[in-house]
Amino acid sequence: AGDRRLASLTAYRSLRFDANLARSYFLIALMQLTESVPKVDRDPKKSSATVAFEQALVRDPEYGPTYFQLARLYAGIHHDRVKAKELARKALKKLRPVEKEVRYEAEILLGALYSADAEYAEALKVFREALAEHGDRVYRKADVGLLLARMGRPEQARREWNLVIRKFGLADPTGLKAYRQLHKRQPGSIDLSAFLPASATRTDY
Numbered sequence: 001a002g003d004r005r006l007a008s009l010t011a012y013r014s015l016r017f018d019a020n021l022a023r024s025y026f027l028i029a030l031m032q033l034t035e036s037v038p039k040v041d042r043d044p045k046k047s048s049a050t051v052a053f054e055q056a057l058v059r060d061p062e063y064g065p066t067y068f069q070l071a072r073l074y075a076g077i078h079h080d081r082v083k084a085k086e087l088a089r090k091a092l093k094k095l096r097p098v099e100k101e102v103r104y105e106a107e108i109l110l111g112a113l114y115s116a117d118a119e120y121a122e123a124l125k126v127f128r129e130a131l132a133e134h135g136d137r138v139y140r141k142a143d144v145g146l147l148l149a150r151m152g153r154p155e156q157a158r159r160e161w162n163l164v165i166r167k168f169g170l171a172d173p174t175g176l177k178a179y180r181q182l183h184k185r186q187p188g189s190i191d192l193s194a195f196l197p198a199s200a201t202r203t204d205y
Helices: 004-017 022-034 048-059 064-076 081-094 100-116 120-140 144-150 154-168 173-182
Strands: none
Touching (some): 022 048, 064 081, 064 100, 100 120, 120 144, 120 154, 144 173, 154 173
């Protein structure tokens, strides 16, 4: 359990017997993302990981985690936020109830993409839904107060930051960040990279 390299080698071997195994392509792509030199490129057509995920989708268009992994690649590597948002939305439609952790990451990513494109109302809606489903840990990835400030709703933004401070306290980085935002005259800019997972994790599939 958790040995992704062994899983991917098994996936390579399985393709010799059946070239249509979608999950095999998915595991191969995950391994390529986690190698010391990931097989990714800004051009999606030259990115081995992207091509493998797309092959997985062709063979199984109902598997939500594949859409999520492609959304991450298009957001963080290929710099195509339009495509990334489309893929993230599809992931949220396809993910099963048992894939709750991937859903959490997909909602955070989609909200961040909306934020980066100044679609603050859409971002707020996504983050509110994530809060309802996943609880306060969403605040660790999403600055809802900042979104409200950007939308011209300063009173609501202050209430949101005060709420985060009460929940986390100033000893926690999340609470401290909210405190600093609360006492700034101009809200800071949104950093998309803060919303992107550094690498694939065991919960991605």
